[in-house]
Amino acid sequence: MKKLKERILRDGKVLPGNVLKVGSFLNHMVDPAFTFEMAREIKSRFGDAQVNKVLTVEASGIPLAFAVAYEFGVPMVFAKKAATKNLSENVYTARVASYTHGRDFDLVVEKDCLNAHERVLVVDDFLAYGNALDGLFRICSDADAEIVGAAIAIEKGFQGGGDELRARGFRIESLAIIDSMSEGNIKFRE
Amino acid sequence: MKKLKERILRDGKVLPGNVLKVGSFLNHMVDPAFTFEMAREIKSRFGDAQVNKVLTVEASGIPLAFAVAYEFGVPMVFAKKAATKNLSENVYTARVASYTHGRDFDLVVEKDCLNAHERVLVVDDFLAYGNALDGLFRICSDADAEIVGAAIAIEKGFQGGGDELRARGFRIESLAIIDSMSEGNIKFRE
Numbered sequence: 001m002k003k004l005k006e007r008i009l010r011d012g013k014v015l016p017g018n019v020l021k022v023g024s025f026l027n028h029m030v031d032p033a034f035t036f037e038m039a040r041e042i043k044s045r046f047g048d049a050q051v052n053k054v055l056t057v058e059a060s061g062i063p064l065a066f067a068v069a070y071e072f073g074v075p076m077v078f079a080k081k082a083a084t085k086n087l088s089e090n091v092y093t094a095r096v097a098s099y100t101h102g103r104d105f106d107l108v109v110e111k112d113c114l115n116a117h118e119r120v121l122v123v124d125d126f127l128a129y130g131n132a133l134d135g136l137f138r139i140c141s142d143a144d145a146e147i148v149g150a151a152i153a154i155e156k157g158f159q160g161g162g163d164e165l166r167a168r169g170f171r172i173e174s175l176a177i178i179d180s181m182s183e184g185n186i187k188f189r190e
Numbered sequence: 191m192k193k194l195k196e197r198i199l200r201d202g203k204v205l206p207g208n209v210l211k212v213g214s215f216l217n218h219m220v221d222p223a224f225t226f227e228m229a230r231e232i233k234s235r236f237g238d239a240q241v242n243k244v245l246t247v248e249a250s251g252i253p254l255a256f257a258v259a260y261e262f263g264v265p266m267v268f269a270k271k272a273a274t275k276n277l278s279e280n281v282y283t284a285r286v287a288s289y290t291h292g293r294d295f296d297l298v299v300e301k302d303c304l305n306a307h308e309r310v311l312v313v314d315d316f317l318a319y320g321n322a323l324d325g326l327f328r329i330c331s332d333a334d335a336e337i338v339g340a341a342i343a344i345e346k347g348f349q350g351g352g353d354e355l356r357a358r359g360f361r362i363e364s365l366a367i368i369d370s371m372s373e374g375n376i377k378f379r380e
Binding site for chain 2: 023024028029030031032033035036058059060062063066067069070073074075076077078080109110112113
């Protein structure tokens with residue numbers, strides 16, 4: 001998506017440790033109108049997929065997932081990252097390693113929120129090593145839901161998670177794929 | 191807001207420990223169209239307030255805050271609950287006690303995301319003791335931003351946080367205020 005790439009080049013900052021900072025429009029401060037433009041692009045790519053649920057993980061995936069769910073007219077579910085006392089025992093869980101936080105955590109989705117045979121589109125803001133996405137896919141499988149695929153705003157292609165999931169047969173659509181980045185130099189996949 | 195009260199009565203569950211579970215439409219699974227109805231109600235209440243930023247805290251406040259920001263045509267910022275390596279040192283922080291999680295945490299907002307004299311509407315899904323809201327207000331004060339007020343979906347009035355903040359002069363608008371609740375019996379404030 002051309003406009004997202006332009007926005008990354010204009011507002012993104014490459015920090016040490018392969019971190020791309022896009023907190024000015026995507027994952028700390030959020031531009032709602034632009035988020036809906038990305039959501040409509042995702043809707044156009046998965047428009048024929050009969051999506052009836054959107055799944056993401058807290059927190060920064062929520063705005064885009066919410067906008068995508070609104071466009072499809074379906075509910076959005078966000079997996080939580082730890083059990084809180086609001087969660088019942090009746091949950092699906094998946095252990096994942098976090099690149100950003102440097103430690104493992106559990107994804108948690110209440111069983112009531114995900115049903116067998118539902119057609120689930122997974123949405124997230126970033127895809128790097130693919131650990132969160134793989135965890136969300138495992139939760140869908142546990143629920144006997146159909147995984148339509150995943151829609152991502154920014155894929156860090158050089159970290160390989162997206163291509164690995166594609167090789168396993170999942171449909172992964174990223175609005176911008178970065179093949180290499182360093183300070184002042186971001187290269188997108190054509 | 192009549193429709194929210196009806197939805198709470200229909201889909202909410204009162205759990206031990208004064209927990210109101212509304213994860214089927216508000217804070218785990220989210221109904222996007224209904225969220226926008228709540229956002230438009232909030233817009234109508236604060237329509238004259240010249241809001242130019244919406245502030246919330248991750249994670250469950252994000253969908254409503256995002257929809258409110260969309261309706262106002264302004265950016266939404268969500269405070270993070272702990273420092274991650276994506277955050278610069280250049281942040282506002284406020285220590286708050288969490289009722290849900292039973293321990294203290296830090297709210298963190300990058301200084302770039304909140305400017306002096308901006309007119310900030312704080313949005314959250316729940317208001318109980320008011321600790322999170324008070325923390326967000328302190329962050330706004332640190333940034334020399336103007337606090338327009340706060341818009342909340344569900345206020346647990348019997349826990350007193352909302353009335354305490356009103357007594358301190360803040361404008362707090364809640365779409366549903368619960369004055370008492372027990373299993374099968376939820377009483378709203380008129």
